[in-house]
Amino acid sequence: MADAQPHSPDEGEHALRHLTLRDGTVMSYRDIGRGPVLLLVHGWAASGAFFDTVAQALATEFRVLVPDLRGHGATPAGSAPTTISDLADDLNQLLTREELTRTVVLGWSMGATVLWSMIQRHGHDRLAGMVIEDMSPRILNDDCWALGMSSGMDAKASKRATDAMRANWPAYAAAFAPRMFARDRAAREPQIVADALNLLRARDADAMADLWSSMAQQDLRAELPGMAIPALIAFGERSEAYGPETSRYLVETLPAATAHGFAHSGHAPHLEQPEEFVDVVRNFARQALALATSNETSEGSIS
Structure with missing residues (x-):
């Protein structure tokens, strides 16, 4: 299969594309x-399908990959x-x-x-901004x-977790899926957990x-x-994965970061509060792109 080719946005509004990576993986x-x-x-063990709802909504204004x-x-x-x-080099x-x-x-994660x-590994020259959804720079x-x-x-618990994954992935996935969501939502909306588990x-x-x-x-x-670069730290206020202190650390450590907490979400605000999530990401993207355009214009006028 040939490499995917760059295309102009007017080729179509929806397409499944393929890229042959450096080792032949497609x-x-x-x-x-x-x-x-x-x-x-x-995130880990998920797929692009976990973004279906928000991707479609964002695609009314953006080209979404x-x-x-x-x-x-x-x-x-x-x-x-x-x-x-490997994953970082693939994205680059x-x-x-x-x-x-x-x-x-x-x-996300x-x-x-x-x-x-x-x-x-590759710098951020191609980037106008980044959204970090419920994650820590060091998970252990x-x-x-x-x-x-x-x-x-910690490291020992992580080793036990990988052993459990290899021994019985279906059981591990079944235990992991509910923890993606706010506890009350997982109990109140079992279908959201079932849908995630079917993919996991x-x-x-x-x-894994x-x-x-x-x-x-x-x-x-x-x-x-x-x-x-501008950064938005999006986190679920009811996350069972990371506490709000982690998001505060990111805001304090990244040079140009702000945070938005999703009051009714756990580890997956884009699934739990998709409408608010789309609004927040859309507004951030507009601001980051406007700043990038302004900076480019300023640099061009100086040169």
């Missing part, structure tokens, strides 16, 4: 709408154990192939880690860091365990102060 991604580009990056990361959705894992660095290849500039990126890693806790997962997960069950146990292990090794705290 990435699937959806390309929806017209306008400035938003790139939506899903929604990839399935390696080992997720319609994109295979490839032959080697998957790492965060997608941005390069599509010749994207002034892109607003959104990373692990998707944020992938974006941070991409910036660490220890004696010197307590802003990882709210469960207090499709993942390969070893691929390998990727979790890679994610647990990441510590991107030192990189954040150098990410000098």
Whole structure:
């Protein structure tokens, strides 16, 4: 299969596209709408399908790219154990192939880690802004860091988790799915949990365990102060994954960050409060793009 080719927005409002990555793995991604580009990056064990509702809504104003990361959705894992660095390089290849500039990126959970890693490895010249949805720059806790997962997960607990994934992925997925949502919502709306679980069950146990292990090794705290682009920290005020202190840390550490809490959401505000989520992301993207345009104009006038 040939590489995906850059295309102008008038080619169509909805398309499933494919990109042959450097090792021959074929990435699937959806390309929806017209306008400035938003790139939506899903979390661990999820897929681009988790963004269906918000992607369609945002596509009324933006061109929305929604990839399935390696080992997720319609994109295979490839032959080697998957790492965060692999996913970061894949996204950079997608941005390069599509010749994207002034892109607003959104990373949910692990998707944020992938974006941070991409910036660490390739810079942020192509980016106008980033939305970080309920994530920490280091998910594991220890004696010197307590802003990882709210469960207090440390290295030993992470190893137990990967062992459980490999031993019985369906059982692990069934326990994991409800924790994506605010506890009262999961109890009140069991269908939202069932829908998520139906997608989670499709993942390969070893691929998910390998990727979790890679994610647990990441510590991107030192990189954040150098990410000098507008950032929106979107978090669920009822998240069982990360506490509000983690979001405050991100606002204090990133050079140009603001936060928005979703009062009735857990770890997945885009699923739990999609209308408010779309409004918040749309407004942030408009502001980030306007700032990027203004900066480009100023630089051009100086030169």
